Amino acid sequence: MYNSLQYKTKQFLFLLVKLAIIVGAFYFIYNKMVHNEHIEFSVFAAQLESNIFNNYSLLFTLILFTLLNWFFEILKWEVLASFCRSISFFEAAKQSLSSLTASLFTPNRIGEYGAKAIYFEKGNRRKIMLLNLLGNINQMSTTMLFGSFGLYYFLSQFPVEIEGFRLRKLAYVAAFLIALVFFGKKYGYKKIRGFYIEKIISFIKNIPIKIHLISFFFSCIRYLIFSHQFYFLLYTFNINIDYTTAMALISSMYLIASLVPSLAFFDWLIKGSVAVWVFSFIGADELIIITITLLMWLLNFALPAIFGSYFIINFNLSYSLSTVKAE
Numbered sequence: 001m002y003n004s005l006q007y008k009t010k011q012f013l014f015l016l017v018k019l020a021i022i023v024g025a026f027y028f029i030y031n032k033m034v035h036n037e038h039i040e041f042s043v044f045a046a047q048l049e050s051n052i053f054n055n056y057s058l059l060f061t062l063i064l065f066t067l068l069n070w071f072f073e074i075l076k077w078e079v080l081a082s083f084c085r086s087i088s089f090f091e092a093a094k095q096s097l098s099s100l101t102a103s104l105f106t107p108n109r110i111g112e113y114g115a116k117a118i119y120f121e122k123g124n125r126r127k128i129m130l131l132n133l134l135g136n137i138n139q140m141s142t143t144m145l146f147g148s149f150g151l152y153y154f155l156s157q158f159p160v161e162i163e164g165f166r167l168r169k170l171a172y173v174a175a176f177l178i179a180l181v182f183f184g185k186k187y188g189y190k191k192i193r194g195f196y197i198e199k200i201i202s203f204i205k206n207i208p209i210k211i212h213l214i215s216f217f218f219s220c221i222r223y224l225i226f227s228h229q230f231y232f233l234l235y236t237f238n239i240n241i242d243y244t245t246a247m248a249l250i251s252s253m254y255l256i257a258s259l260v261p262s263l264a265f266f267d268w269l270i271k272g273s274v275a276v277w278v279f280s281f282i283g284a285d286e287l288i289i290i291t292i293t294l295l296m297w298l299l300n301f302a303l304p305a306i307f308g309s310y311f312i313i314n315f316n317l318s319y320s321l322s323t324v325k326a327e
């Protein structure tokens with residue numbers, strides 16, 4: 001139906017889609033800032049004014065953390081996308097930031113996959129989606145790697161009590177997943193959401209080991225950057241805690257929060273809830289922890305998404321594809 005429409009009609013509909021994404025992203029950011037159930041905007045602003053806005057060096061350092069975080073994310077995507085075709089750092093930045101904007105209010109950031117794929121010709125779009133998945137898997141792997149050490153330290157140093165019925169539920173879920181994998185291998189699930197498993201495995205095997213290693217390395221650097229940004233905020237808000245304990249709690253928080261499926265927009269809320277529980281073991285003020293998690297979300301998701309909206313509104317599908325064909 002879309003292909004049968006006139007060119008001007010297609011352009012108009014495409015413009016409406018772009019505007020809907022941008023308006024939706026800005027509305028959610030505004031709504032979460034001004035009409036937040038967990039912290040009033042005036043309280044949040046007062047916290048920032050008293051602890052950050054009166055010190056330009058602190059503000060510069062926080063922005064620098066964010067820039068470095070996204071610098072390595074863009075580098076990672078540039079390397080991954082090179083398996084299909086070589087792109088510049090600027091092209092990688094456009095694709096990464098615009099896809100963030102598109103994924104802001106989609107479940108598990110699913111919108112990121114389609115937004116990046118649309119920059120490439122049809123023959124490569126499924127490959128791009130798989131490469132994006134690989135990048136996210138690498139980032140998740142670093143979270144689990146660092147988080148496992150942090151969680152071990154956390155559980156060994158603090159009196160964490162987990163109710164028995166919660167452990168049973170966790171055991172049931174784990175048993176179900178193990179059984180699913182076992183029977184999937186035995187009886188052979190051939191297709192998942194349009195992707196053939198054999199082709200996925202073959203595709204991943206064909207990716208040079210160098211790309212795998214660089215992607216994982218950049219994921220580790222990103223993890224260290226945003227985890228230390230959180231630690232820097234703890235120090236800024238006068239949370240008295242030693243470095244080892246702080247990093248153990250931070251890595252535990254990210255691990256626990258990452259295991260909860262969520263909307264990307266509510267990522268700060270989930271991490272905030274987990275953070276309040278984790279940092280309650282050291283007696284940290286709940287308001288300060290919520291302020292820090294919301295600020296982390298604003299710096300690393302909302303702010304880049306605002307820049308990404310510029311690339312979305314200026315995106316031209318026909319020009320993008322003609323550039324790809326010319327290459």
